[in-house]
Amino acid sequence: MAIARPGSYYLSEGYAARLRARYAAEQRFKAYGIAAVAAAAVMLVVLLGTIVGQGYTAFWQTQIRLEIHFDPAEIDPQGTRDRSVLATANTMKLVRDSLAAQFPDITERAERRALYDIMSSGAPFQLTRMLLDDPSLIGTTRSVWLTASDDVDQFIKGYISRDVPESARRVSDLQIRAVDALASRNAVEKQFNTVLFTGGDSREPELAGIGGAIVGSFLTLLVTLALSVPIGVAAAIYLEEFAPKNRWTDLIEVNINNLAAVPSIVFGLLGLAVFLSVFGMPRSAPVVGGLVLALMTLPTIIIASRAALKAVPPSIREAALGVGASRLQAVLHHVLPLAMPGILTGTIIGMAQALGETAPLLMIGMVAFIVDIPGGFTDSATVLPVQIFMWADSPERAFLERTSAAIMILLGFLIAMNAVAVLLRKKFERRW
Amino acid sequence: MSIQTRTHVKAAEATNPQAAAAPAAKMVARDVKVFYGAKQALKGINIDILENKVLALIGPSGCGKSTFLRCLNRMNDTIDNCRVEGLISLDGEDVYGRRIDAVQLRARVGMVFQKPNPFPKSIYDNIVYGPRIHGLASHRDEMDEIVETSLKRAGLWNEVKDRLREPGTGLSGGQQQRLCIARAIAVSPEVILMDEPCSALDPIATAHIEELIDELRENYTIVIVTHNMQQAARVSQKTAFFHLGDMVECDDTEEIFTNPRDERTQGYITGRYG
Ligand SMILES: Nc1ncnc2c1ncn2[C@@H]1O[C@H](COP(=O)(O)OP(=O)(O)O)[C@@H](O)[C@H]1O
Ligand SMILES: [Mg+2]
Numbered sequence: 001m002a003i004a005r006p007g008s009y010y011l012s013e014g015y016a017a018r019l020r021a022r023y024a025a026e027q028r029f030k031a032y033g034i035a036a037v038a039a040a041a042v043m044l045v046v047l048l049g050t051i052v053g054q055g056y057t058a059f060w061q062t063q064i065r066l067e068i069h070f071d072p073a074e075i076d077p078q079g080t081r082d083r084s085v086l087a088t089a090n091t092m093k094l095v096r097d098s099l100a101a102q103f104p105d106i107t108e109r110a111e112r113r114a115l116y117d118i119m120s121s122g123a124p125f126q127l128t129r130m131l132l133d134d135p136s137l138i139g140t141t142r143s144v145w146l147t148a149s150d151d152v153d154q155f156i157k158g159y160i161s162r163d164v165p166e167s168a169r170r171v172s173d174l175q176i177r178a179v180d181a182l183a184s185r186n187a188v189e190k191q192f193n194t195v196l197f198t199g200g201d202s203r204e205p206e207l208a209g210i211g212g213a214i215v216g217s218f219l220t221l222l223v224t225l226a227l228s229v230p231i232g233v234a235a236a237i238y239l240e241e242f243a244p245k246n247r248w249t250d251l252i253e254v255n256i257n258n259l260a261a262v263p264s265i266v267f268g269l270l271g272l273a274v275f276l277s278v279f280g281m282p283r284s285a286p287v288v289g290g291l292v293l294a295l296m297t298l299p300t301i302i303i304a305s306r307a308a309l310k311a312v313p314p315s316i317r318e319a320a321l322g323v324g325a326s327r328l329q330a331v332l333h334h335v336l337p338l339a340m341p342g343i344l345t346g347t348i349i350g351m352a353q354a355l356g357e358t359a360p361l362l363m364i365g366m367v368a369f370i371v372d373i374p375g376g377f378t379d380s381a382t383v384l385p386v387q388i389f390m391w392a393d394s395p396e397r398a399f400l401e402r403t404s405a406a407i408m409i410l411l412g413f414l415i416a417m418n419a420v421a422v423l424l425r426k427k428f429e430r431r432w
Numbered sequence: 433m434s435i436q437t438r439t440h441v442k443a444a445e446a447t448n449p450q451a452a453a454a455p456a457a458k459m460v461a462r463d464v465k466v467f468y469g470a471k472q473a474l475k476g477i478n479i480d481i482l483e484n485k486v487l488a489l490i491g492p493s494g495c496g497k498s499t500f501l502r503c504l505n506r507m508n509d510t511i512d513n514c515r516v517e518g519l520i521s522l523d524g525e526d527v528y529g530r531r532i533d534a535v536q537l538r539a540r541v542g543m544v545f546q547k548p549n550p551f552p553k554s555i556y557d558n559i560v561y562g563p564r565i566h567g568l569a570s571h572r573d574e575m576d577e578i579v580e581t582s583l584k585r586a587g588l589w590n591e592v593k594d595r596l597r598e599p600g601t602g603l604s605g606g607q608q609q610r611l612c613i614a615r616a617i618a619v620s621p622e623v624i625l626m627d628e629p630c631s632a633l634d635p636i637a638t639a640h641i642e643e644l645i646d647e648l649r650e651n652y653t654i655v656i657v658t659h660n661m662q663q664a665a666r667v668s669q670k671t672a673f674f675h676l677g678d679m680v681e682c683d684d685t686e687e688i689f690t691n692p693r694d695e696r697t698q699g700y701i702t703g704r705y706g
Pocket of ligand 2: 497499627
């Protein structure tokens with residue numbers, strides 16, 4: 001282009017067209033960006049909406065009020081009030097007697113059994129627990145809220161329609177009649193589902209809880225934390241502050257970065273091959289899960305810690321060395337405290353990853369069906385995501401909502417952990 | 433450091449008839465060469481740093497002033513590929529020798545950096561950090577005393593005495609630099625090295641520091657790197673001119689500024705280059 005008279009080019013029609021094209025390009029780019037964000041937001045809303053929509057009902061559980069006569073002749077005919085006698089008392093009969101008394105017209109054996117099935121198989125244990133807590137109940141008659149079976153629960157929540165033929169639904173006409181009759185006496189109620197939080201796993205959905213999985217996750221993460229933080233931070237400090245920069249440290253650095261990208265199931269295989277087969281550590285135990293997850297989390301923590309250490313300006317190190325601090329003192333007294341928020345953020349994100357991890361734990365047997373809440377690091381245990389995985393596999397309708405509820409709880413933990421990480425970063429963010 | 437260079441120095445001193453009459457040299461540099469990897473930054477520097485005098489190092493950027501300064505308290509040790517040859521002694525003791533520990537040396541030869549770099553802690557903690565790690569003070573009142581005298585010597589006491597618990601990073605640039613000087617003083621050094629201590633400061637803060645340097649001379653030996661000719665003329669008694677890794681000349685400041693022997697020096701101080 002020939003050089004035009006100064007200024008005239010920018011006033012020409014040709015330049016105006018360029019300008020319009022540039023504005024259009026910017027508008028288009030903005031539109032793409034908004035579309036991308038909107039698509040992501042819609043997917044997130046759909047995902048969360050489905051989970052919450054399916055799962056929120058699991059936080060309530062149908063309970064049925066029964067008049068229970070704590071019959072001394074059934075519970076403790078000898079009158080010893082011995083705990084072992086009370087613990088083995090036939091409380092199931094108390095529940096059944098109460099139901100039978102309310103529905104005297106149901107007499108046929110099969111019908112009776114169907115009637116009894118509206119109560120959870122855990123209901124008698126609730127009575128046993130009451131008796132053990134308070135033996136003076138014996139001889140009295142109380143109205144007690146007891147857990148309904150999962151089918152009745154799903155029926156009350158509206159997931160089972162009365163309009164489909166009897167053969168196609170899991171509650172019979174007789175059971176519906178009984179529940180309706182109880183409901184008309186205000187003896188059916190949805191109450192907050194504490195078992196969901198405190199219980200261990202169970203074959204019966206209404207008795208199943210994630211308490212055991214939460215304890216298992218907690219114990220596992222404790223092991224992970226105790227191993228990966230000291231090792232990771234020490235490795236990061238050494239590599240960042242002390243190690244000479246040569247081919248070996250370059251190699252180590254590349255390998256750490258690669259390790260962060262290794263699929264987590266590989267760590268599970270490693271755990272299986274090394275911790276279980278070679279060292280003979282217990283299967284399904286939080287200690288092994290913690291070890292495996294620590295291996296998986298280490299690269300994350302090392303990388304985050306190194307970045308945090310690198311972000312501390314060299315002038316701080318020089319200041320410390322200048323007054324005669326040793327390199328270790330300079331690092332421990334000045335650099336490390338300043339890098340701590342970054343290290344903590346990395347640690348929390350690493351822990352959140354570990355909390356959500358399933359695959360490597362399947363390899364070391366943490367997928368077992370475990371009813372008891374683990375009491376220690378070597379007890380058999382499962383963890384939250386694996387529990388979700390197992391529930392998702394169960395056929396009962398009631399497990400579907402519990403799966404979603406457990407996902408909500410897991411997401412809650414993850415969001416809380418990430419929020420803490422963000423807060424820490426915000427609070428300690430520093431400008432030099 | 434070879435034995436040979438040491439004996440060479442002794443021999444040089446012995447053969448120098450004026451050695452006894454001249455003022456005592458606190459630090460001595462003989463044939464100091466510094467390499468960053470394969471690159472040579474200093475090509476054999478010989479300087480005597482006299483006790484209770486201010487030595488100014490001047491010269492164009494990249495000529496090795498900072499490198500030389502950082503040899504004096506072995507700050508170069510922290511740079512991976514840096515290699516130092518030749519002899520540097522403090523009170524006749526080889527600072528790279530086995531009998532001196534780098535950490536201890538840095539307490540005896542303090543340093544103030546170009547950019548004020550207080551710790552992101554309180555003013556009080558900035559000052560007591562050094563004394564604490566060296567065990568100079570253990571009790572509260574000893575610490576208080578060190579804080580007060582150091583800040584007074586650094587001319588900062590009156591400005592900060594009511595806010596010792598506030599962060600040192602909240603002070604103005606000039607105050608921060610004086611805090612850094614106070615922090616260096618707090619560990620009772622014998623020599624204070626200053627690398628362009630005023631280059632990040634405004635003229636008033638600079639004047640403040642210059643005054644301070646003049647007062648500090650009474651108790652400390654000072655080496656200052658500066659790009660400001662007037663500053664070198666005002667604060668120093670001796671001036672050394674560096675050029676491309678060489679020390680071109682080192683003499684009384686007056687002599688350098690009024691009657692430089694080398695034309696490179698003359699060119700630099702009259703502003704022809706640099
Ligand atoms: N850490 C380092 N690594 C490599 N070269 C360096 C390093 N520090 C300084 N140098 C080089 O050494 C020479 C002298 O630098 P320096 O002492 O900082 O000069 P001055 O302080 O006089 O401006 C320069 O050429 C510089 O590039
Ligand atoms: Mg410099």
